[in-house]
Amino acid sequence: MQDFKFYNPTRIEFGKGKEKNIGSYMSEFGAKRALVVYGSDRVKKSGLFEVAINSLKANGIEFTELGGVKSNPVLTKVREGVKIAKEFRADSVLAIGGGSVLDSCKAIAAGAVYDGDVWDFFVNKSADKALMIFDIITLAATGSEMNRGGVVTNEETKEKFGCDGVALYPKVSVINPELQATVSKEYLVYSASDIIAHSIEGYFTAKAHPELIRAYIEANIKTVMKTTEILLKEPENYEARGDFAWAATMALNGLTYVGISGYSYPNHMIEHAMSAVTDCPHGAGLSVVMPAWMKFYKERNSKAFERFAKEIFGLNSADDGINALKAWFEKIGTPTKLSQVGIDNSNLDEIINLANSYTNSWGGSEIYTKENLAKIFEMAK
The missing domain is CATH 3.40.50.1970 (Rossmann fold)
Structure with a gap:
């Protein structure tokens, strides 16, 4: 800690x-x-x-x-x-x-x-x-x-x-x-993606990460996943709705970042460029970015990715965990491909250049070069 x-x-x-x-x-x-x-x-x-x-x-x-x-x-x-x-x-x-x-x-x-x-x-x-x-x-x-x-x-x-x-x-x-019971199916699943993104930014990028906070994040993610599936079938389920709402609050009220250091927000940085250009829903953009970014970044913190796969999905390898998350996004109906959020060759260069310019304020310019951003987006096609 x-x-x-x-x-x-x-x-x-x-x-x-x-x-x-x-x-x-x-x-x-x-x-x-x-x-x-x-x-x-x-x-x-x-x-x-x-x-x-x-x-x-x-x-x-x-x-x-x-x-x-x-x-x-x-x-x-x-x-x-x-x-x-x-x-x-x-x-x-x-x-x-x-x-x-x-x-x-x-x-x-x-x-x-x-x-x-x-x-x-x-x-x-x-x-x-x-x-x-x-x-x-x-x-x-x-x-x-x-x-x-x-x-x-x-x-x-x-x-x-x-x-x-x-x-x-x-x-x-x-x-x-x-x-929140009348929230559309689309914005329910976009919200689930956003909450998970808030949870994993520090989880995967931090240089130091306490065991307690890792376990707390994992519990929050599993709660989001469980309640999302319930709410897709039972929108009026108050208990599930309450757990989902509180998980959203807890994911970004500071508690998931207590006692950690050396972290960044690359998924949000990249998605902000996407939605600034295309106006795609924030959570939809994140569900496209996350699996691609995870594939790109996994070797930089392999233990965290292996743990994620085991604790969230009961799997053994980083790749299996990444694929399982992408499959879950597809199961609930949130996008996982650039084409689903209006991104193609006509606007991709603009988005890459914009995301790269964001590193001036977000940090990570040594990692998120135009070349590496292009690799991430290629994996999101």
Whole structure:
């Protein structure tokens, strides 16, 4: 176990009907004026938006709204939100939706108390001040509900970067598994892929990795796999939905990286280039990248890959474990080939060049050369 510092101030309110109390939770922190952010009108059609704003009204919280946040959130929408938040003199933001909505809210919260351009927080500035952040999560995947980061794409430069800062931890996150029962089959399996990707980045790349954390990651992955298969057959299964939702949170709230060192996020770096160019769903891109990257990287940490094969699938070799993961992705219906996410010879060079340019900020330039990235993508065809 390496030396570490662990801090996570987010309060989780987990359970049925907790969204009805969001105004009360926000008022505990003194919220008076909130910008409510959501994606599509489904939030309104389902009645969830009305439940949330009624709770705000009951607790004397004024609000304005911003809709239209898309999957793979974009900088222009964040800038729109910053402008609204400043004009409204908001003291808080409330995200109602999945990780894309919450990531946008984090950037808006930072930009609303900053005189410069909000993109600064994605390239050279940590967010040490922000509006208060609250959320009602409707899709389990990113883990953004219990961490201090968020990802947005700059449409002009096609840079898909993350912001980070201690002020970006949500004050309170509401996780009601019932709200996630209507998630489509496609986004359920994309979410499973995303959670697994969060789990394996450190597992395979870290130079030092405690036994406890390895076992914890393996348990999380097996939980995701088991509950995904249940939910594909029984979308209303509350117990499975709850386990799946909490696994998503736990995969990226800091606990899977406690006491490890020398790790990186190559799968996310590569996928960010893919979705920046093609706008493919993040989890779908990851299920394409992961098996290919694993084949490329396995010799650099063969023991971890052999352990993964044994603990997750009961198999003996690294290759068997990789093939089993790819087969599982195919079984649940998430993509495993570039052609399935709109990538072919017409845009592949652009994606490779973009991924290579990301190494300037993500690191790994000595490993992820254009030549090696081309090898990874070749294995994903």
